[in-house]
Amino acid sequence: MPSQETLESKKPLQVLEKIKENLERLNEKMEVMIELQKHERKEFQTLPSEAPLDVMTLLSMPDHLRKTAMTVCRLGRATAEEIAQQTRRARAVESAYLNQLVIMGYLKKERKGRKAYFYVEKES
Amino acid sequence: MGKIVAVHSYKGGTGKTLLSTNLAVTLAKKGKKVCLLDLDFRAPSLATLLNIEKTQHWLNDYLNGICEIDKVLIDLSDRIASKEKFFVCPANPSVEAIRDMSSKDRKWEMRALGRILSLRNSLLNDKGFDYIVFDTSPGLQYSSINAIVAADIVIVATTFDSSDVEGTRRMLRELYDLFEKKTEIVLNKVLYVDSVRAGKDKLQAMVKNIYEVPLLGVIPCFCEISRAEGKIIFVHEKPDHPFTKILDEIANKIDKL
Numbered sequence: 449m450p451s452q453e454t455l456e457s458k459k460p461l462q463v464l465e466k467i468k469e470n471l472e473r474l475n476e477k478m479e480v481m482i483e484l485q486k487h488e489r490k491e492f493q494t495l496p497s498e499a500p501l502d503v504m505t506l507l508s509m510p511d512h513l514r515k516t517a518m519t520v521c522r523l524g525r526a527t528a529e530e531i532a533q534q535t536r537r538a539r540a541v542e543s544a545y546l547n548q549l550v551i552m553g554y555l556k557k558e559r560k561g562r563k564a565y566f567y568v569e570k571e572s
Numbered sequence: 573m574g575k576i577v578a579v580h581s582y583k584g585g586t587g588k589t590l591l592s593t594n595l596a597v598t599l600a601k602k603g604k605k606v607c608l609l610d611l612d613f614r615a616p617s618l619a620t621l622l623n624i625e626k627t628q629h630w631l632n633d634y635l636n637g638i639c640e641i642d643k644v645l646i647d648l649s650d651r652i653a654s655k656e657k658f659f660v661c662p663a664n665p666s667v668e669a670i671r672d673m674s675s676k677d678r679k680w681e682m683r684a685l686g687r688i689l690s691l692r693n694s695l696l697n698d699k700g701f702d703y704i705v706f707d708t709s710p711g712l713q714y715s716s717i718n719a720i721v722a723a724d725i726v727i728v729a730t731t732f733d734s735s736d737v738e739g740t741r742r743m744l745r746e747l748y749d750l751f752e753k754k755t756e757i758v759l760n761k762v763l764y765v766d767s768v769r770a771g772k773d774k775l776q777a778m779v780k781n782i783y784e785v786p787l788l789g790v791i792p793c794f795c796e797i798s799r800a801e802g803k804i805i806f807v808h809e810k811p812d813h814p815f816t817k818i819l820d821e822i823a824n825k826i827d828k829l
């Protein structure tokens with residue numbers, strides 16, 4: 449029977465996709481933790497949960513984060529992959545920086561299916 | 573694809589407005605579709621310089637999110653005897669408007685940056701402009717840094733005044749470099765005899781040595797410019813003046829960048 453066949457073949461695929469998705473999220477979290485350790489949490493302690501990403505803030509950022517933040521400003525809304533294409537750095541690196549900027553309160557992150565979009569919150 | 577050029581300087585009175593206006597007009601006269609924006613909200617000049625008394629909306633309104641940019645655009649092509657080439661977005665010169673623009677918070681400045689960045693799409697892509705030229709406030713002001721972030725090329729007007737030289741040097745290292753901007757220097761108000769005596773190569777080497785960026789042009793001190801009292805579009809009114817020839821060279825270089 450064809451219907452049962454598709455159902456059976458679909459199930460493991462769905463499970464695998466779910467596992468992959470969770471692994472990706474886990475990976476992102478680990479990247480953030482590594483980044484946080486690298487910078488000894490210095491930059492994060494006094495920051496509020498939401499901070500405006502204005503030009504003076506951009507100026508005061510460390511170089512590696514400024515490049516990522518400026519690219520998000522220019523593109524408006526983008527995935528780590530799209531940012532990486534612009535900055536010519538590795539996707540995993542950009543993903544770490546983007547998540548760091550989210551923790552710092554400068555960017556927002558929204559998941560749509562398996563993709564994560566980063567953007568600057570403009571509404572007050 | 574068009575380009576965004578920001579004209580900036582460390583100190584006031586270095587010739588930003590003179591340079592940006594005449595550069596915009598020179599490019600327009602070469603057949604480029606150009607839009608000149610007054611981002612000097614603390615001391616707006618374009619409205620006075622170009623005799624714009626009334627307008628439906630000012631550039632302030634666009635940044636405040638009250639209107640879209642097409643409501644601010646004024647076609648002044650007839651002033652330079654061309655058609656659909658020279659457009660201007662003036663800033664509101666009233667004291668009330670200056671006060672309002674000086675008291676914006678960081679959140680507003682962040683949104684303003686977003687609106688300035690989106691001009692690339694609305695003016696260059698949708699309306700087919702070849703150039704956007706920003707006239708800015710001197711020094712490290714929000715509106716100027718917003719303009720620099722949005723620009724492809726930053727032209728820094730500077731003089732031989734020692735505090736200007738030092739400030740410009742610092743800005744190059746601590747502002748333009750950080751945003752990875754293509755920056756070029758225009759030496760203004762150079763004594764004519766000095767510029768002739770030194771020669772182009774020597775000045776080029778000197779600028780490279782002091783600022784570590786290329787020299788885009790040298791403008792000698794012309795009495796005729798002071799005498800014009802900022803009331804005319806110099807390159808249009810005086811086509812044979814040496815200043816007009818220098819601006820023509822600068823425009824050609826920018827077109828090739």
